[in-house]
Amino acid sequence: MTSTSPCPIPPDAPFFIVMNGGSGRHDVNEVQQTIQRTMAEAGRQHTVHVVTDASRLAAAARSAVKQAQARGGVVVAAGGDGTINAMAHATLGSGCAFGVLPQGTFNYFARTHGIPTDTEDAVRLLLSARAHPVQVGQVNDRVFLVNASVGLYPQLLEDREAFKQQYGRSRFIALISGLVTLLRQHRQLRLRIERNDEVRELRTPTLFVGNNLLQLQQIGLSEAQCLDRGMLAALALRPVGTLSMFWLMLRGAFGRLGDAENVHTFAFRRILVKPRWPLGRRRMKVATDGEVMRMRPPLQFGVAVEPLMLLKPDAVEAVA
Structure with missing residues (x-):
């Protein structure tokens, strides 16, 4: 899906969401229920995988990317800037679109790109937004x-x-x-x-x-x-x-x-x-x-x- 201009997302594209259960000050169960309810109301296929052990986040990210590639879906990170980084690392170069549900303390990445910090508003944005190219920095790999x-x-x-x-x-x-x-x-x-x-x-x-x-x-x-x-x-x-x-x-x-x-x-x-x-x-x-x-x-x-x-x-x- 790599492009230099915004790309629309197919209306039936499923979302593969990885949520860091330790990010921010939000109630994990409440956030998960909000995500699932808002997605269900829109009739969109989705999975939410909650990671409680930070050491398993990278593996969960890679799994979500593989599923999204196989089904033409979107990879979504629910967490703070560190969680978003781990998910972006796995997604970059995969051809998959990337979404963010900010749950951190500072949320610099989401705030810079106009993504709401309210979970329900952020989910609704995922359902309607186009994919825009965003610059990524690298240090070594x-x-x-x-x-x-x-x-x-x-x-x-x-x-x-x-x-x-x-x-x-x-x-x-x-x-x-x-x-x-x-x-x-x-x-x-x-x-x-x-x-x-x-x-x-x-x-x-x-x-x-x-x-x-x-x-x-x-x-x-x-x-x-x-x-x-x-x-x-x-x-x-x-x-x-x-x-x-x-x-x-x-x-x-x-x-x-x-x-x-x-x-x-x-x-x-x-x-x-x-x-x-x-x-x-x-x-x-x-x-x-x-x-x-x-x-x-x-x-x-x-x-x-x-x-x-x-x-x-x-x-x-x-x-x-």
Whole structure:
């Protein structure tokens, strides 16, 4: 189904929905009943597979894609940005259309593409929307729809998940965990970044690559508009102390991070990132859409050759 323009979905196409039972603050049974009721009222064939063990999410995604390919159906992710990432990773290049029922805390991907956070409204959108090509980022063999990063940001995400396990899921808890992370000492990465014929050496606590217009606009990066030109936006912090780090965090909260003195930003289509420490070949922590994994360098960031065919409104207005 890969195309550069919107494609209609056959009115009898079945939906294969994988739902992460641990995403967000929603009642799983209530959400599942809403999905099934709304689909049944429209007379659409569908299956809902609830995954309660995150380690089985990738396998469930692959199974849903195989079923959708066999029956000309649509693959649907019901969960937060991490769940959507796992489902998109399995769907990209399969020829299947992709749908989203946002259930997470931040829902950057869904909000950027005008997909309602109300479950019933999001299901009704699936029933009527066309599939639009959406840019996908990649770091080595992993996709990202919102962002990818190394250094401090993956550590922040790990700390945030630990806080959520103990105190619950909310934006306030995410903020507190971020403050706690910043109070610790930060390891400085020495990175060699190759872009086209240009080579740059950076010493930074974190390298952040964005692929989401709403998030980039919220923190104040002028490079946000580069996404419309098939590019990604990168941000690297220069080495700073704890107080300066807090100041940068506040600037980001008020949408003014991009013009800070201690921030280096640039747009690109493809870069190669190599660590310069003595054990430069050991695996690095890399975060993609909120999920942390280890990858062996060098790390190649770029735009995927194929887009993801996403069911979304024809006239999109990002939800703030």
